Amino acid sequence: MTTHTRPQHHPWFGSYALSRPPRLGAAGVRDVLLREMDDIGFHQDLVSARPLLVPPQSAAELYGAAARLLALLRKALLASGPTPRHRMAALGTDESLHPLFTDDRTEERYCACMARPDAVIGEHGPQFLEFNVGGAVGGAVHTHMLTRAWRHVHADVDRLPFDAPSLFGARRRVFATVCEELKQAPGVALLGTLRDLPGVRTTRYFDAEVHHLRRHGFAAEFFEPEELDRGHGPGGRFRYPLGLRHFTVTEWRRHGIDLAPVRRALDAGCTFLAPQTAFLVSNKKVLGWVSEGLPWMTAADRALVRRYLPWTRVVGDRRVTWRGRCTGLGELLLRRRRRFVLKKAVGMCGDGVLLGPSTDPAVWRRAVEAALRDEDSIAQEYVEAGRCAAEVTDGTESGTRPATIAPLLGPYVMAGRPAGCLVRYFADGSSGIVSMYGHGALINVLLAAR
Template sequence: MLETHTRAVGEVTVPGHPWFGEHQLPAAAPPDTIREMLRSEVRDIGYPYQPLLPAAPITLPRASYAELFRASAALLDLVRRAALETAATTSGRLAAYGMPDSENQLFVADRFIEERYADCVARPDVVIGPDGPKFLEFNVSGALGGPVEAHCRLEVWRRLYASDSGRLPFDYRSPLAARVEMFRSLCAELAVAPRVALLGSARDQGGATRFFDIEIDYFNNHGMTARFFEPEDLHEAWDCPPNLRYPLGLRNFTIPDWLELGIDTAPVQAALDNGCLLVGTQTSTFLSSKLTMGLLSEGRPWMSAAERAVVERYLPWTRILSDRRTTRGDKDVDLVQFVIDNRELLVLKESLGMSGKEVTLGREATQREWESAVTTAAPNTSIVQDYIDPHTCRLPILADTDDEPRNVDIAPVLGPVLLGGRPAGVFTRFFGDGRAGIVSVLGRGSSDNCAVAV
């Protein structure tokens, strides 16, 4: 087991975890310059105002950076297999997962294609606990946050830290370069022209299109043809001469978000039915469900000893909540009673949810609130999971009025992005004042950054 320790940086004693390493980059420009550059890069991408900003990237040892992607790839493979084996058909999986009726749409007719390209875009949420990385959940969706946001932060750090020769004091994986390579490989595999449709809506980004324009410009400057489509314009991706069609695209929306905004998904189904494959496919919803984490944690009959060891090492104890008995270490326990009796050890999460919503931390609830949440949760639609006390690293932080960065011990949630299985950068979120808890930029007002390797 890795033990918590302190490390010295200059005259400052820094509490943290050895997994984060010893190296910390200093701020590379005056505070006003850093603030202006960071806010300029993320302008008009649907981000809320962040009063606390990082003054440098989060630095990780190369071994830790590599471990994030190695473990992510191994677990994503297990997540995919666990989700697909719940039932032999899509209708069976919808029933097994208790999916709402709204999710029973936008499937590709060819089931092999549907399942083959479900996991193209993934980002787990990882915290560093006493024993190292723990994967709290897997986000599997073309609409997940991370690639564009991390790219924007990396652009700032790249400009600030580059030497006169262009060398950087750190390494990183470019999210948008990985996105291009993913689509280049998909086009070759499917034997289609390198023309990519990015499907989304400015209505989901505060009315601006810059979130999509950043990717479109990158694609078009790196050997592929790309275009942003609002759903109302999506027919132009397939109802046109063959040489102008977009046979492949990124599905950058979620059904719940578009339902909330009143956006019709019928044009998406029409595009799918007419040969425009949008990844990740709708089957990604099963992979992203937190129930899949419960299935893996409890173990599946087909898992090898090595696969069980990976799950034991990287996943917190997680169970699908229902009135039954299960294992806790080497003990057999009544699940519901165990959960009620151990509020401070556990977290309750609904199977579907984003931005930290539908999550109850036992230690932040009263016993009465906890018992009510547990007993009213519908059977087999929520999970309970060990609360992982997150360990910290030190990062220079800038508030709006700071003349100099302040070193803060933060507890980051790390988001290693995988695009077509390729490492695509590490998106990070944290509370700039050092708090822990449910971390979300959109839902909880946290700050964001990216992690690099040194």
């Protein structure tokens, strides 16, 4: 007879649990969340009943490791070649996917100014599975609004029981710094499209940040791509010194969107953040380079990688060392399928990801053979996500219940500083490919207890 034991809660998460304010109850908490998240893309039937609260030292470790690894990835990418063309050649990437480069100083200086890695809590703490870099990284607006919602839920206490970075505030400070460096008045054009946001009816997703910026002295405006040309002022100069790239070239080409207005805005003096090079930093092959080790890496760099990155290699017909043994990479992946994940070097929202433990062996074999042939993927050692306590509700007391979840953590880093942390999870406690879009994950935020 097989017995099933309840997964143990990982000590990294601590044992903090915020009580719901009596004045609100389950229905009131749900109402606050739905009001803040209205029309920005949010599951409404079942929601988190409390934020994920962790010890301050755990949050500090998560953000600190994220910032240090991001800096290492940036250095690795820039060291791979002196120009964007050299770097794309080193990555084997299609140059047509990166048509919006600007001057070298801007590209190199700001390419890692905003990012959100994906991490799970492994046996010994945070393990970073990938780094999403740039202004188009998903979940930023959700993170800001959810953090604001929990502030409202606990607004009647004298002192909030948690620290909650403002994502919009952190991004605003990046914008302010860059405007000062450019000797320009603070102004930002937010460029995106509702076509990227399934089920969203209005521009509230973008307007929330526009209003935030305006309240803090910025000129700010949202543009759909077809509207961008009206941002040009007298003499053809673009009216905003900065732009926020709420898009990827791949997605916009899929929508049939013309990128020429973006090129015109760049040529007319608008600095879009993060610049095109950000998408090269987020290429998962860079993660493989750093995991395998580069000649210039210091002992401290290598220790950081050993501690926080799972074993990751660029897939090719070559030999690697895994757990002290030299072997062919293809042979290793086929022999040890359940120990590995296969990921396309370029992809998002779980696209192009195969989890060895849950993939049919025949499907896995074909994918490995294709990856060896095309050299467009990485292999990464599988990390089982640690569990923690949570609480979910449908807005009724009878529909409020505790849950044990395996969260995927997304700590945002803006100019090296903490900017909030997205949490994605399945309420039934399952792990795997966790995404808001396509996989139906619930979302929350991680906060540090005071």
